[in-house]
Structure formats: structure tokens, C-alpha cells
Amino acid sequence: MAKKETVWRGLIAACGLFLILLTVSIGVFLCYKGLGTFTLYKHSVWEFLFSSNWNPADDFQGGGQVGAAIFIVGSVSICLLALLIATPFSLAAAIFMAVISPRVSNRLLQPAVEIFVGIPSVVYGWVGLTVLVPLIQKIFNLQYGYSVLAGGIVLAVMIFPTITSVSADSIRNIPLQYQEAAYGLGSTRWQVIRRVLVPAARPGILTGVILGLARAFGEALAVAMVIGKMKAFPTGILSPTNNLTAAIASDMGGAADGGEYNIALWTMALLLLVISFAFILIVRKISSKGVRER
Template identity: 65%
Template sequence: MDGNMRQQHMFRREILGKSVSTICGFFLIILTVAIGCFLLAKGMLTFTDFHHSIGEFLFSSAWKPSDTDAGGGQVGAAIFIWGSILTCFLALVIAIPFSLSTAVFMTQISPRLGEKLIRPAVEIFVGIPSVVYGWVGLVVLVPFLQKLFKLPHGQSVLAAAIVLSVMIYPTITSVSADAIRSVNKKYIEGAYGLGSTRWQMIYKVLLPAALPGILTAIVLGLARAFGEALAVSMVIGKMKSFPKSILDPTNSLTAAIASDMGGAMDGGELNAALWTMALLLFIISLLFILMIHLIAARKESLA
């Protein structure tokens, strides 16, 4: 009798757990869809109510939207789009070598030191608020670049990229380290059995085998970089012009939204254009998620 009651109790707890998990899962799906629909409704006002074209928004550099509901301004966001792309990919170029080197050191060169010292140090970077990165970049990095390159100002694409590279470094490092750890030990033993040195094993066997996971780490870091607003806006210069070099200031999508959204009139053309930028960032985030799933599916097919 006691056994039957215990089984019924466990069954009820299992049903309760499944129900709560299912409800939470559906809630997250509904919330994501609701956010997407809201951004779509707001972002499409630029094209439906103010009659601008998608081509103008994506490829024109003329940014003079009207802050009224009458419209008639220009909503070319090409400068902001190019600024985001340039700073984010330059940040990847800076961060990837450091991240992969740290991940290899943590997992292959000195695993004990990596687990006890380096991994906790890397994880500390994740918890630092973005405003701290931006403030340090503004008071330390910007004057340093200004003095080093003899610039009239230190705020630039390079400053934003360096700050972003530090911010995405822990993400790429942690995920890459997990990908390297998940490589089948037989590959490593086979490489050593064929006479490979440790470095030959790392760059000819280990890194290629972990490549899908490393690519996932890079995409996650890129998504993190595209979504950062505050730190970038503090060091990028917020100039509405295409940069001629990485030492010139420019602007980005997130920095433009953060700077102008608070003062934009609700229902005005400027407000609608900023919502369109937010919609574009949402679409980019979805594309990054799709890329991660495709990389994961390819990894499973190769396994």
C-alpha cells in the first residue's frame, strides 16, 4: 500500500514538473513571437506610413528624419549599418586569436592552471557591466589612441572594436574551450601515435575537429557584439559619416538607437526609423541563431 502511494506521489510530481516546464517553454515562445510582432508592427511604419523604401533605408547615407508625424525626412541608415558591421568584425579579428589561444592553454597546455585560475578569471569578465567597459575605454583607451596616433580625437572605430573585443572575449573563450574538451580523445591519441608533436596535434587535429563548436562560439560573440549599445556609444564618436579608416569616428545601429530613442516623438518619423533599426537588429539576431543551429546540425551529422 505504501509502495502504491509512493508511486502515485512520484507520478504526480513528474506530471507537475512536466506541466511547469511545458508552460514555461510555451511562455518563452509566445514572448519571443510577441516581441517579434511588436517590432515588426513598429518597424514597418517607416515603409507603410511614411512611404520610404527598403532600399533607401539600407543603402542611403542621408539621415534626416523628421521628428513629427508629417514625415518628409530622409531615413538612410547605411552609415549606422556599416559602422556596426565594421566595428563588430574588427572586434572579432582582435578577439579570436586571444580567445583560441586561451582556450587551448586552458584545455591542453595547462589544464590544472586553466581550471583553477584562468577559467574563473575569464568568467569574471562576463559579470562586468557594459558601462564599466565603456567608461574605462573612454578615460583610458581613447586618450591612449589619441596620443599614440596623434589624432584630434581618440573616439574611433578602433576604440569601439577594442572595447567590443574585450567584451566578447569571455564568450568565445568559454564556448571554444568546451568545444575543444568535447573532441574525442582517440583523435588526440591517434595523432600522438603517428608521431605528431603537441603543436602539430593542436593545429592539425584538435582545432579542425573542434571547428563546429569554435564557429558557434564566434557567432555567439558576433551576436553579443552586434547587440551592445552603451559601451560602443561611449567610444565610437557618434559621427554621421562613413569612416575612411579605423581611426575615424562613426556611428552604429545600437548607439544611434540609444542616443535618439528617448527624445524621439511617439508616432513621428524619427521614432519609426529607430524602431526599424531595432527590427533590423532583431532580424540579425535571428539569423545568428539560425547559423548556430545549422552549425550544430552539421556537427551532429559529422559525428
């Protein structure tokens, strides 16, 4: 028995070590490729982050322009809009699942949310392209329906299951004594939800929001199909734009490996990795804070 436990313990430790090494390897590889914009082709970090002039040379001599501000602003605007749309619906669904009608939710709503998670992103993009984009064009009388709004709505639907599931689990994990004490003081169910459950579950809800935002930043195909991929800053939610993931997905295959264009795209990928790590650190800080408060 002890021998079997030792073997399984070693196997689990090896799997954990492999995941750590894989993560570190990906980070090192992206740093090696992405930092070439600054070390090999001598561009500044300021130019990459804050300049809108994007015209890298597709050769090994350099001399082009690598301002990625349009793509960064496009990613931020689309993701924030998606978060503004998805969060209220996700929180309402989580409260319904965890408090108002848990039995019905376990039979109907929970399976529906799980189905949303399993739908491929290309399906979301295709539905957005064929239904949402023409609808926005017709409603707002636009020349084209490709816009930040279309990308935000598609992303909101995609991150809805993540925020909902994490928020519902967080609300379910609130000790039952909290509700009993509130009801004993004469609170209504709405008062219990608003003043007891949601504040107590706030760290978990914020964790779900951050995880949803992290997924939104990393999504490429679905967003690329509905935002228009125009190299311009968005002037409003009805204007087309471009973002980091769409630029990487559409241009990486045609850029010469090791050229300035290729390396600039790798720098975009490195920026996305840094953003993902930042989100992970935020989630861990929120989670640890929630544990200390309890």
C-alpha cells in the same frame, strides 16, 4: 510519484511555451513598429538600407530622410574589427585551457574569464573613454581618440569570454581517442592541436565566434562612449563613426512616439532583431553540421 512528475513536466512545458510566446510577441511588436517606416511613411527598403541621408522628421507628417547606411556600415566595421582582434586571443586561451594546462586554467584562467562576463558594459565603456581613447589620441597624434579602433578594442574585450568559453568546451568534448591515435602515430602536441583538435572542434569554435559577433552587434552603451557618434562613414579604423545601437539608445527617448523619427529608430531595432535571428540560424546550422560529421 507519477503525479509529481506530471506536475513538473507541465511546469517545464509551460515555461518553454512562455519563452516561445515571449519571443514571438517581441518579434511581432518590432514588426508592427518597425515596418511603419515603409507602410506608414512610405519610405523604401532601398533608401533605409543604402542611403546615407539621415534626417527623419520629428512629427507625424513625414517627409524626412531615413537612410541608415552610415549606422549599418559603422556597426559592421566595428564588429568585424572586434572579431579580428578577439578571435586569435580567444582561440589561444581556449587551447591553453583545454589542452596545454587545464589544471592551472581551472584555478586561474577560467575564473578570470567568468569575471569578464560579469563586468557591466558601462564599466568597459568608462575604461575605454578614460584610458583607451586618450591613448589612441596620443599614439596616433589625432585630434580626438574616438574611433572605430577604440570601439573595436572595447568590443573585442567584451566578446572575448564568449568565444573563449564556447571554444574551450568544444575542444574538451573531442573524444580522447583522437589525441591518443595522433600521439600513437608520432605527432607532437602542436601537431595534435593544429591538425586534430582544432579541425575537429571547428563547428563549436565557429559557433562561439558567431555568438560573440551577435553580442557585438547588440552592444550599445560601451561602444557609444568611445566611437564619437559622428554621422559619417568611417574612412579608416582611426576615424569616428556611429552605429545602430548607439543611435537607438541616444535618440529614442527624445523622439515623439509614433512620429517618423521614432518609427525609423524602431526600424533600426527590427533590423537588429533580423540580424540576431540570422546569427541564430547560422549557429544552429553549424551545430547540426558538426553533429553529423561526428
